[in-house]
Amino acid sequence: MGCLNATVSPLLIETIQQLIDEEGFPRERVGGAVAELSRLFTKERATLNRSYLDDQAYAMAYLSYFLPVNLAKIQVLLNEMPAPEVSERFSVLELGSGPGTGILAVLDWWHQRESPHTLSVTAVDSSSRALRQARRLWDRHCQVINSQEASLQTYVGDLEQRGWLEQVRQKRPFDLIILANCLNEIFADACDPIMARTAFVNKSLAVLAPHGTMMIVEPALRETSRALHQVRDQLLQEKRCTIYSPCLHESNCPALVKPHDWCHEERIWEPPSTIKVIDKEVGFIKDALKFSYLLLCKDGKTIVERRPDVYRVVSELRELKGEKRAWLCNEQGRQEVGRQNRLASSHNQAFDQWHRGAIVQIEKIVHKERGEKVSVLGRIERDAEVRIVRPV
Numbered sequence: 001m002g003c004l005n006a007t008v009s010p011l012l013i014e015t016i017q018q019l020i021d022e023e024g025f026p027r028e029r030v031g032g033a034v035a036e037l038s039r040l041f042t043k044e045r046a047t048l049n050r051s052y053l054d055d056q057a058y059a060m061a062y063l064s065y066f067l068p069v070n071l072a073k074i075q076v077l078l079n080e081m082p083a084p085e086v087s088e089r090f091s092v093l094e095l096g097s098g099p100g101t102g103i104l105a106v107l108d109w110w111h112q113r114e115s116p117h118t119l120s121v122t123a124v125d126s127s128s129r130a131l132r133q134a135r136r137l138w139d140r141h142c143q144v145i146n147s148q149e150a151s152l153q154t155y156v157g158d159l160e161q162r163g164w165l166e167q168v169r170q171k172r173p174f175d176l177i178i179l180a181n182c183l184n185e186i187f188a189d190a191c192d193p194i195m196a197r198t199a200f201v202n203k204s205l206a207v208l209a210p211h212g213t214m215m216i217v218e219p220a221l222r223e224t225s226r227a228l229h230q231v232r233d234q235l236l237q238e239k240r241c242t243i244y245s246p247c248l249h250e251s252n253c254p255a256l257v258k259p260h261d262w263c264h265e266e267r268i269w270e271p272p273s274t275i276k277v278i279d280k281e282v283g284f285i286k287d288a289l290k291f292s293y294l295l296l297c298k299d300g301k302t303i304v305e306r307r308p309d310v311y312r313v314v315s316e317l318r319e320l321k322g323e324k325r326a327w328l329c330n331e332q333g334r335q336e337v338g339r340q341n342r343l344a345s346s347h348n349q350a351f352d353q354w355h356r357g358a359i360v361q362i363e364k365i366v367h368k369e370r371g372e373k374v375s376v377l378g379r380i381e382r383d384a385e386v387r388i389v390r391p392v
Contacts, residue, residue, distance in 0.1 A: 006072045006149065006269035008287055010110050013272045015141045016063060019133065023058040033279040034304030035060035038284070040068075042221065050185055053067040053098055063133070065278050067101050071219070073291045074180055076267050077215055081391075082301050084175055085211045089118040096121035096159055096182030102215075103152065104141065106176070111145045111361040119150040122171055124157045124164045131156060146232060159186050165203055173209035174182065180217040183231070184224040191197055194227065198234040200235035201296075205240055211299055213244065220264035220290035228292050230255040235296070244295040245303040246357070248312050249331035255314075263314055263329070264292045266356050303359070304389055308332065310361050317354045321365075325377075326354050337365055339380040348386040357392035 037058050040048045044155050046376045052058045078156035084090055090110065094102040104122045121138075131154040131311040138152045153171070153230040157164030159182070178202075193342050201216070208214055218228045235241055242250060246265065267289040271279070279286050295303075304310060312330035318325050325338035339351050354360060365378040380386060 006076045006267055008068050008072050008075075008272055009108055009112075010272075011144050012071070012104065012141060013068060013274060015104075015137060015144055015338050016067060017175070017274065018140065019136055020060060020063050023056075023060060023063075025056060028346055029057065031278055032066050033057040034065045035282045036039060036277055037061045037066070038282075038325065039163065041219065045184075045221075045223070049186070053125075053127045056294040059099070059129065059133070063099060065275060066103075067099060068272055069181060069286060069289065070101045071105045073216070073217055073267075073289050073293075074102050074178065075109055075291060076289065076392075077295065078105065078109045080214065080303070081176075081213045081295050081298065082211075082244060086115070086117045086175065089120050090115070090176070091171065091174045091209075092119070092121045092178065093135060093168060093171075093204075093207065094121070094180070095125045096179060096185070097125045097154075097162070098127070098130045100130075102178035103134065104137055104179050106160075106178075107138065107141060107147070107150055108145075109347045110150070111147055117149070119147075121150070121152045122155070122168055123152065124155045124159070124168065126156065126158050127154050130371045135170060159200065165207070169207060172207035173212065175209050175212045176206055177204055177208055177212070177214040178217075179204070179215070181219060183216055184218055184227060188380055194230045194234060197227075198231050199239070201231060201235060202238065202240050202295040205296070205298065208298060212297075214241070214296040215293075216296070218293045218294055220266075221228050222260070222262045225262040225264050225292040226256060228294065229256050232294055234360055240299050241296040241298050242302070244297045244301050246295075246312060246327070247357070248302075248304070248306055248310060251331055251333075253328060257334075261334075262292070264290060265392070266316075269386060273382045306331070307361075309363065310389060313354050313356055313358045313360060316356055317352075324351070328360070335365075336376070336379055337362070337378040337380060343380070343382045345382045347382065348380050348384055352381060352387050353388060353391075355392070359390040361387050361389050 069303045092106050155167045186195045190196040218224045255261045269289045314329045315327035323338050324339045
């Protein structure tokens with residue numbers, strides 16, 4: 001039981017590339033700009049200016065490299081979220097849209113679904129330059145796919161102020177709200193960034209339809225992921241929403257117990273040729289999509305039925321001498337589980353296909369006693385039934 005490789009449609013890549021060519025930015029400078037922006041995103045986030053998309057070099061680097069990568073992450077989650085309950089139109093709000101990463105992902109995804117309903121999209125960002133690029137990409141891609149049932153409105157707004165909410169309130173409720181790689185960038189200077197971001201998410205949830213989904217995507221870095229886990233815990237304490245995915249419980253995040261732990265996703269993907277060219281030039285290897293995320297709901301929906309014997313795999317399946325191990329998470333917390341190779345059987349053969357993000361069911365996990373102590377490591381015995389409930 002495996003998972004499909006994520007990818008970005010060639011038509012969408014062509015649309016993005018045409019805009020880059022029209023901007024007239026020298027192609028020989030793209031690789032250097034990508035490397036510089038990547039360094040700011042990963043190693044020097046504290047020095048990243050929120051208006052970086054107003055810089056031409058960074059804007060071209062984002063369009064060339066980071067937009068397709070982040071777009072693919074969003075499309076992965078569009079396929080994971082609850083099926084939209086649409087009567088006449090599907091209404092989407094992207095906050096901190098930049099040049100339209102989320103809205104383009106939705107437009108292409110909606111087109112591939114061949115939905116008979118209209119698509120209404122609203123994008124908010126503090127950069128007027130980025131929003132103009134978003135408009136050009138949207139209009140061009142609508143022409144390419146011959147979409148006449150999709151509309152876009154853009155608003156220039158600072159997400160740290162209340163003005164954006166007043167601008168979009170008239171278009172509520174939204175069936176989907178997207179906040180991609182943005183939450184970590186706002187309220188960085190607040191006295192309590194976690195509480196400020198939690199309050200922001202709560203305000204956003206106020207314009208979400210009762211059956212809708214809020215998608216939050218963050219970089220897979222320890223700092224940004226742990227901050228997202230903290231926002232998650234605060235949201236659940238305030239009971240404003242529930243977690244559809246990835247969590248299989250509403251308890252405090254067990255990844256926060258130890259200061260060096262964090263939880264993130266890794267999905268297989270097939271990079272477009274344009275990404276491969278830049279990777280080769282700057283020495284990157286973008287062979288997987290890595291991110292942290294939350295899909296939030298207000299109606300209590302969950303990705304699978306929650307049970308004490310159902311777990312999310314939150315690590316790779318590691319091969320050790322004579323056995324394999326992985327970390328699991330559910331309402332009981334995080335635990336490491338292993339199966340010795342000599343105990344492999346037809347009952348537990350699904351264990352060998354475990355991968356990060358998979359949801360699995362295990363009939364029984366054994367914790368053996370060693371003297372006066374019970375082993376922390378859980379064991380899967382020969383006769384224990386194991387199955388993959390849902391691959392990623």
